[in-house]
Amino acid sequence: MPIKFSRSDFPKGFIFGTATAAYQIEGSSNGYCGPSHWDTFSATPKNVFNAENGSKACDHFHRFEEDLDLVQACGFDAYRFSTSWARVMPDGQTINKEGLEFYDRLVDAICARNLRPNLTLYHWDLPSALADIGGWTNRETANRFVDHTNAVIQCIGDRIDTVATINEPWCIAWLSYFLGHHAPGLRDIRAAARAMHHVLLAHGLSVDAMRSLGISNIGVVLNLTEAHPASDKPSDIIAKDRLDGIHNRWFLDAIFKGVYPEDILKKLYEFMPKNFENDMSLISASIDWLGINYYTRGIVADDPGEPWPSLKDIEGPMDKTQMGWEIYPEGLKNLLVRVSKNYTGNLPLLVTENGMACADTMENQKVYDPGRIDYISSHLTAALAAIDEGVNLQGFFYWSLLDNFEWAFGYEKRFGLVHVDFETQKRTPKASFDEWTLSLNS
Numbered sequence: 001m002p003i004k005f006s007r008s009d010f011p012k013g014f015i016f017g018t019a020t021a022a023y024q025i026e027g028s029s030n031g032y033c034g035p036s037h038w039d040t041f042s043a044t045p046k047n048v049f050n051a052e053n054g055s056k057a058c059d060h061f062h063r064f065e066e067d068l069d070l071v072q073a074c075g076f077d078a079y080r081f082s083t084s085w086a087r088v089m090p091d092g093q094t095i096n097k098e099g100l101e102f103y104d105r106l107v108d109a110i111c112a113r114n115l116r117p118n119l120t121l122y123h124w125d126l127p128s129a130l131a132d133i134g135g136w137t138n139r140e141t142a143n144r145f146v147d148h149t150n151a152v153i154q155c156i157g158d159r160i161d162t163v164a165t166i167n168e169p170w171c172i173a174w175l176s177y178f179l180g181h182h183a184p185g186l187r188d189i190r191a192a193a194r195a196m197h198h199v200l201l202a203h204g205l206s207v208d209a210m211r212s213l214g215i216s217n218i219g220v221v222l223n224l225t226e227a228h229p230a231s232d233k234p235s236d237i238i239a240k241d242r243l244d245g246i247h248n249r250w251f252l253d254a255i256f257k258g259v260y261p262e263d264i265l266k267k268l269y270e271f272m273p274k275n276f277e278n279d280m281s282l283i284s285a286s287i288d289w290l291g292i293n294y295y296t297r298g299i300v301a302d303d304p305g306e307p308w309p310s311l312k313d314i315e316g317p318m319d320k321t322q323m324g325w326e327i328y329p330e331g332l333k334n335l336l337v338r339v340s341k342n343y344t345g346n347l348p349l350l351v352t353e354n355g356m357a358c359a360d361t362m363e364n365q366k367v368y369d370p371g372r373i374d375y376i377s378s379h380l381t382a383a384l385a386a387i388d389e390g391v392n393l394q395g396f397f398y399w400s401l402l403d404n405f406e407w408a409f410g411y412e413k414r415f416g417l418v419h420v421d422f423e424t425q426k427r428t429p430k431a432s433f434d435e436w437t438l439s440l441n442s
Helices: 037-042 060-074 097-112 139-159 169-177 189-212 234-257 262-271 276-283 330-344 370-388 431-440
Strands: 015-019 078-082 116-122 162-167 218-223 227-229 289-293 298-302 311-313 349-353 393-399 418-420 427-429
Touching (some): 015 116, 015 349, 060 097, 060 427, 060 431, 078 393, 097 139, 116 139, 139 162, 139 189, 162 169, 162 189, 162 289, 169 218, 169 234, 189 234, 189 262, 189 276, 218 234, 218 349, 227 234, 234 262, 234 311, 234 330, 330 349, 370 431
Parallel strands (some): 015 078, 078 116, 162 218, 218 289, 227 298, 289 349, 349 393
Antiparallel strands (some): 298 311, 418 427
16 A cells, blocks of 8 residues: 655645664664663563663664665655764763764764754663663753753754754653653652653753754654543543643643643642752743654543552554554644644644554565555644644654664564664665655655
């Protein structure tokens, strides 16, 4: 099934891109890169599928020219990448010249292919030295993030098209400090509440630092979910509101309204850092665009037998991806419309991640992935529907360019448009890559 769109379907100047993240593709053993809390998490039994880690990953550190050739050949306009904090500052405070030189070469190579460099300053690889002082539970980590911001921006900021401070603060804080699924793997409500605040503080401090350096086109990337109740029961509807409050409103309200949602703060207040209210004006300083990562919706029922937030995940009826995530493109349109109406107005929005993991297999040196092609088509259709309803959506980035280290799922889950043989590092564009190429050049 072909991707059912062409450039002419979208507004003039609409940006099509693809995305990656440093720890997932570079290979942390390449060059001089310090340890991160993902190395520690991966070394702990039962945390990561097959006890895999990002030490080799896709060897992008050495193969970035080849990978960028693929981005260019597909016809994309932009390449979203992240800088590894552990590579830039291996001990959390000392600048590593070799690490910065790598990103300097990378950005030059992006620009040489007439691609727009879209930078993310933090995509989850916290230096172990900062994990040692409590990671995101410690306010000092937010302060140290300013040093990382300054080092990177002073090196490559002159060539960057857009810069995001933080990728997916919900994952960094709640998923990792309350649910325990990602590094550092804690299950502690006090730690989670502090991380939920400090990661937003880091965003605000980073924005302030970049403004002082004369940088514009600054944003942040939130992963949002459309929350649905499992039934019409009042208790399930209220549970849906709790999911929405933790996953969406906590971050949207803070960034765009300078407050935390009252219903969620009421439960987290006793665990929050002292005088957190004094940071809200900094957290809510103006940004130039908002990135939204969307993969699926969330369906929940009230679970009164469990402590707050007392949520029970319910499986949806639609087809699932390899991750087990329900395919629900309508949720993307609904979120874009809601965010535009309730928070951002005419502020530019970008879909900074959207993609599907498939159990891809190589047959006759080819990967045929019709499910992914259909997924892309349906979500681009949803994006167009949001534009038709007045949303100022200016770009769409597919996740991901390459099969890569998919965090706690190791190398089993494949999101890439390009198949990677992790033993030989051979790249093989999939059928979905070919469909993107046809659509972007039609």
